Amino acid sequence: MAQDTRERLLDQAEALFAERGFYGVSIAAIASELGLTKQALLHHFGSKEKLYGEVLKRISSRFMALREQLSDLEPVQGLKDYFLALLRKDHLGSHATTVLMRELLDNKRRADTAGTWYLRGFLENLIGQVKEVPLWRDAGDAAALAFVYQILGAINYYEISQPTLTGIFGPDFYRRLDTNYPDQLVQLIEAGLAAGPPSGN
Amino acid sequence: MAQDTRERLLDQAEALFAERGFYGVSIAAIASELGLTKQALLHHFGSKEKLYGEVLKRISSRFMALREQLSDLEPVQGLKDYFLALLRKDHLGSHATTVLMRELLDNKRRADTAGTWYLRGFLENLIGQVKEVPLWRDAGDAAALAFVYQILGAINYYEISQPTLTGIFGPDFYRRLDTNYPDQLVQLIEAGLAAGPPSGN
DNA sequence: TGTGTAACTTACCATATGGTAGGGTGTCAA
DNA sequence: TTGACACCCTACCATATGGTAAGTTACACA
Numbered sequence: 001m002a003q004d005t006r007e008r009l010l011d012q013a014e015a016l017f018a019e020r021g022f023y024g025v026s027i028a029a030i031a032s033e034l035g036l037t038k039q040a041l042l043h044h045f046g047s048k049e050k051l052y053g054e055v056l057k058r059i060s061s062r063f064m065a066l067r068e069q070l071s072d073l074e075p076v077q078g079l080k081d082y083f084l085a086l087l088r089k090d091h092l093g094s095h096a097t098t099v100l101m102r103e104l105l106d107n108k109r110r111a112d113t114a115g116t117w118y119l120r121g122f123l124e125n126l127i128g129q130v131k132e133v134p135l136w137r138d139a140g141d142a143a144a145l146a147f148v149y150q151i152l153g154a155i156n157y158y159e160i161s162q163p164t165l166t167g168i169f170g171p172d173f174y175r176r177l178d179t180n181y182p183d184q185l186v187q188l189i190e191a192g193l194a195a196g197p198p199s200g201n
Numbered sequence: 202m203a204q205d206t207r208e209r210l211l212d213q214a215e216a217l218f219a220e221r222g223f224y225g226v227s228i229a230a231i232a233s234e235l236g237l238t239k240q241a242l243l244h245h246f247g248s249k250e251k252l253y254g255e256v257l258k259r260i261s262s263r264f265m266a267l268r269e270q271l272s273d274l275e276p277v278q279g280l281k282d283y284f285l286a287l288l289r290k291d292h293l294g295s296h297a298t299t300v301l302m303r304e305l306l307d308n309k310r311r312a313d314t315a316g317t318w319y320l321r322g323f324l325e326n327l328i329g330q331v332k333e334v335p336l337w338r339d340a341g342d343a344a345a346l347a348f349v350y351q352i353l354g355a356i357n358y359y360e361i362s363q364p365t366l367t368g369i370f371g372p373d374f375y376r377r378l379d380t381n382y383p384d385q386l387v388q389l390i391e392a393g394l395a396a397g398p399p400s401g402n
Numbered sequence: 403t404g405t406g407t408a409a410c411t412t413a414c415c416a417t418a419t420g421g422t423a424g425g426g427t428g429t430c431a432a
Numbered sequence: 433t434t435g436a437c438a439c440c441c442t443a444c445c446a447t448a449t450g451g452t453a454a455g456t457t458a459c460a461c462a
Contacts, residue, residue, distance in 0.1 A: 116369050141374070142377040156358055164308060168320060169321075184348065184351070190396070191389075191392035
């Protein structure tokens with residue numbers, strides 16, 4: 001029961017942090033959404049910063065789980081599945097990528113590494129998987145990461161643009177775009193992998 | 202002289218909005234950085250929201266200028282130059298992309314379309330340029346936009362990740378990554394364009 | 403010389419915020 | 433029955449914030 005409240009607070013916090021960002025949400029707003037006062041929240045988490053840390057931790061553990069789930073495949077297919085799972089946000093919840101994006105923007109000034117420690121494992125795993133593709137076997141880590149980052153960007157930037165794109169082009173157009181995006185992402189992954197690492201490296 | 206102060210306030214606001222986001226910066230902080238009080242800022246801009254709008258407007262006009270500057274080239278080369286210019290942030294200032302990214306995240310709740318109206322022309326121009334590539338001549342607008350967005354994502358997501366990536370992998374590794382990123386981006390653009398639009402569309 | 407106006411300033415204010423202090427209630431073990 | 437503890441509340445506080453009101457200074461112009 002207590003665990004239940006904690007979990008619900010974390011859910012609410014994750015959703016609101018995603019929507020408004022760390023500075024845009026008050027702890028009172030988070031608690032009030034569940035019919036609680038901010039002191040209930042402070043009782044569970046101690047401070048706003050700590051609550052935010054727990055939200056990041058929870059997201060990170062979901063990424064970990066997704067990572068382990070898809071690692072035993074043929075490398076190219078594995079990468080495609082991996083990135084498609086990210087695009088569909090399988091088991092990540094609908095706000096994970098947004099919160100992470102905001103963290104990328106903010107953690108330059110927040111000196112802590114709360115959001116980065118787990119990204120390391122995540123990225124290294126992807127680098128490894130790219131280098132298992134025959135054509136990429138001799139690529140440098142930097143080249144492999146560059147490719148990974150291009151695809152991650154294609155996924156996440158598209159993700160956060162949904163409201164804006166719908167606003168600009170209308171819901172019908174957006175639906176058409178969204179239906180085909182996964183296929184076009186797969187196509188880009190295949191094309192990029194087939195092109196191989198840059199010759200200079 | 203008055204114009205000068207206004208411009209300096211806009212510069213400072215753009216930098217701080219990029220670093221901390223709209224809610225993370227106070228107008229007092231912006232003004233104080235120039236040795237002024239927040240009332241000087243309010244005198245020039247009326248309110249914080251209006252100041253923010255002016256910052257977006259200024260960024261948008263720079264995008265417009267860049268767009269006009271590079272439009273008369275052979276389509277593939279034109280696209281490569283275009284995207285490379287975005288990656289290098291030619292004439293955009295170092296904070297434009299970050300501010301825009303934050304705007305994408307925030308304008309879901311801010312109902313206004315301050316940030317979107319100009320993006321339309323920008324994106325439509327890119328769509329047109331993609332469809333001038335022979336292989337893409339019969340592609341739908343949605344397919345062309347999907348491709349454009351993949352590249353924009355590869356550029357902008359990478360851009361905001363610099364501090365995090367440097368923190369994770371160290372400055373040496375990041376430098377290697379950054380040196381090769383433009384070439385790998387060009388390679389991805391070429392590969393993606395050569396693959397053509399998805400067959401289903 | 404007077405008048406207006408742009409470009410600021412100091413005072414002030416209502417509101418929101420994160421956080422502390424301390425109290426109340428229920429549950430569970432001794 | 434009592435004590436401890438988890439859970440949540442009301443009361444309170446110092447600080448920060450966006451914004452208003454009312455000057456002050458300097459300069460342009462008639």
